[in-house]
Amino acid sequence: MKNSEGIGERIRRLRRAAGMSQADLAGDAMSTSYISLLEAGKRVPSTDVLAQLARRLGCDPSDLTGIPPGSVVTEFRFELSYAEMALNNGDPEASLNAYRDVQKKVSLDDQPEIWYKAEHGMARSLEHGGRLEEAAVRLERLLTASLDHPDLVPRLPTVIALCRCYRELGDLSRAIEVAEATLAEWEDMRLAPTVVGVELLSTLVGVYMERGDLHRAAYLANQAITQAAVVTDSRALGAAYWNASVVMHRNGNTADALTLIEKALAIYAEGDDQRALARLRNAYAMVLLHSDTAQPEVAREVLDQSLASLREVGSNVDIAYCLSALAQVELRLGNAANAIDHANRALELLGSDHRLQSARNHLVLAAAQLALGDKESARDAYERGALMLEASEASRQAAFAWAELAEILKLCGEDERAVWAYRQSVRCMGHRETFLTNQKLTSPT
Template structure:
C-alpha cells in the first residue's frame, strides 16, 4: 500500500480535512471517496489520482491512451485491421483491466473495428457485451449508439427480425424517458426503418418514413434530416418511386456539407449513383464517374469491407448498364469474393448483379448458379419480397432454356416467399 510504503499513518494522511476512521473505511473498501477526496489524497501521497485508484502509473496510462488514439485514427482512416489489432492490444493489457473507462473505450472501438473489417460475428458478440453494461440513465447517446450498431450488424448478417426487435425496443425505451425528439432517437428510428426495408415490410416502412421526416424536420439538425431523407429514399426506391428517391438523396447530399463524416458521404453517393442507374439509365456515365470518385474516397475513409463491396457492386451495375458486362463480372466477382459465402445483404446484391452480367453475356449456366445462390441468401435473410423476385427471375431464365421442371420449381419458391 502506498501510504504504508511512505511511512504515513492513517491519522497523518487524514489531517486536517478528514478523519482517520474515514481513511480506514476507504482502505477496507467500505467507502467510495468522492473525486475531490481522491485528488486530495493523491496530492498528499505525491501521486496521480489515476494511480491512487487503479495502481497503474501515469506513464503506463499515457502509453495505453496513445495506443487507443492510434487505433481510433486508424479506424477513421479505413485501416480496420490495424485498428482492430491496436484496440485488442489495449483489451489484453492487465494494466488496462484496472481502468474501466479506458477499457470501455477500447471495447467500443474494437466492436466498430470488427464491423469495419467485415467480422460481423465477433462484432455482434462485442456489441452485446456493451449493450449489457450501457446505461440509458447516465449516457443516453452512447446507449443508443450501441443499439444502432448492434441492430445494423444483425441486419447485415441477415438476422433481420432480430434487428427489427432490437431497434423497436430501444426506441420504445428512449420514448419512455422523453428522448424521442433527439438526433439519437432519429438515428435509432432510421436504423429500424432500414431493417423494415430489408424485410420487405413496405407499408410500415412508408408510414415510419413519413413520421421520421416530420420528426427530423421538427428537430431541425442536419444530422437528423440526413438520416431521415436517406432512409426515405430507400423506401421510395423499394416502392418503385425512383424520382422521389433521387430527390430525397439529393436533399441529404445538400445537407452533408455541414457534417464531417466522409464514410457516410461515400455511402450517400453510392445510394445516389445506384438510384440514377435504376431511374435514369441515360445518366449511367455520370453515375459511373461518381462511383469512381467515391471508390477513391472510400479507400481513404473508415469504410468497412461491406462499404467497399457495395461500391464494387454498384460499379458493376453501372458497367452492365453501359454495355460492358465483362467488366461487370470482374467487379461483382471481386465483391462476392470479398464478402464470402455467408448470407448478407451486400453479398446477395453482389450475386444478383453478377448473375445479371452473366445473363447479358449469354452464360446461362453460370447465371443460374449465381442467381440460385442469390435467392437462397435472400430467403435465409428473411428478405421475402426480394427473394420472391429473385426466384421469379430464375423461373424466367429457366423458361428461356426450356428447363420446365426447374422453371415450375422456381415459380413455386417465389409464391412461397410471398405466402401463396
C-alpha cells in the same frame, strides 16, 4: 494551442514555426510523402512516430495530440483517440489492434470506463473490417452490460451497431427485435428527440426495407425527418433524408427519391466525413440508374468518384459496396464482362459474413452471365442468390430472384424446375394460391 486543431494541423504549424521543411521533419526514418499525408489528416501517426516527430520539433508529444500530459487516464485517452482516428481513416485492423492494446493495459474492475470504451471500439473495428459474427458477439455482451451499467455502456450506440451487423448477416428478425424493443423504451420514457435517436430510426428503416415492409419503413423515415428537424442537427437530417430517399426509391417514386437524396448530398458535402459522403454517392448513383429517365453514364461517373475516395478513406467492405453498384451500372450499359469482374471482386472483399449484399452480387452476376449466353452459370447464380435472400428473411427480394430463375429455367427447357421456382416465388411473396395448397414445395430431382 488551438483546441479545434487536428494532429496533422498541429504538426504543420509547429514544423513551420521551427522553420523546417517536410523533408527536414521526415529525416531518414520517414518519407516526405508520409509527412504530407500526416499533415493532410490522411494518415494516423502511431505513438512511436509521434515521439520521433516531437523530438525533431523540440516539443512534447502532447503538443501534437492536444491532450494534456499527466494521469494514466489521459494516456489512455490518447490511445483511444488514436484508435478512433485509425477507424475513421479506413484502417479497421490498425484500430482493432490499438483498442486491443488499450484493453490489455487495464482491468474491468479498476478502470471500467476505459475497458468498455475499448471493447466497444473493438466491436466497431470488427464490424468495419467485415468480421460481423465476431462484432455481433461483442455487441451482444455490451448490450447486456448496458442494462447493468448504463453509466459506462451507452445503450443506443450499441443497439444501432448491433442492428447494422444483424442486417448485414441476414438476421433481420433479431435486428428488428433489438431495435424495436429499444425504440419502445425510448418512446415510453417520452424523451426529447436526440441525434442518436434519429440514427436508431434511420437504421431501423434500412432493416424494414430489406425485409420488404415498406409501409413501416416509410413511417419510420418520416418520423426520423421530423425528429431530425427538431434537434437541428444537419448530419442527422442528412441521414434521415438519405434513408427516406431509399424508401421512395424502393416504392418506385424516383422523382421524390432524387429530391431527398440530393438534399442529403448537399448536407454531407458541407461536412468533413469523406467516407460517409462516398457511401451516399453510391446510393445516389443507384437512384440515377433506376430512375424513370435512367442515367447510367452519370451514375458511373458518380461511382468512379466514390471509389477513388473510398480507396483513400474506406474499408474493403466500403469498396465492395461501390464495386457492387458499378457492376449494376456496367450491366445496364451492356458491358457484361465488366459487370462480372466487378461483382466477383466485390464478393471477394465481402467475405462470408455480408450475406445480404453477397446475395445481391450473385443476382447481378447471374444477369451478366445470362447476357453473355452462359445460361448454366446464370441459373446457378440465381438459385444461390435466391436461397441466400430467403435465408436472410428478405422475402420480397427472394421472390423476384426466384421469378427470374424460373425464366432462366424455361429458357433452358427445364419446365418442371421452372414451375418449382415460380412456386418458390409465390411462397416468398406470402401467397398461398389454391393450386399450390397441396403441392410439395421441394426442388424436383
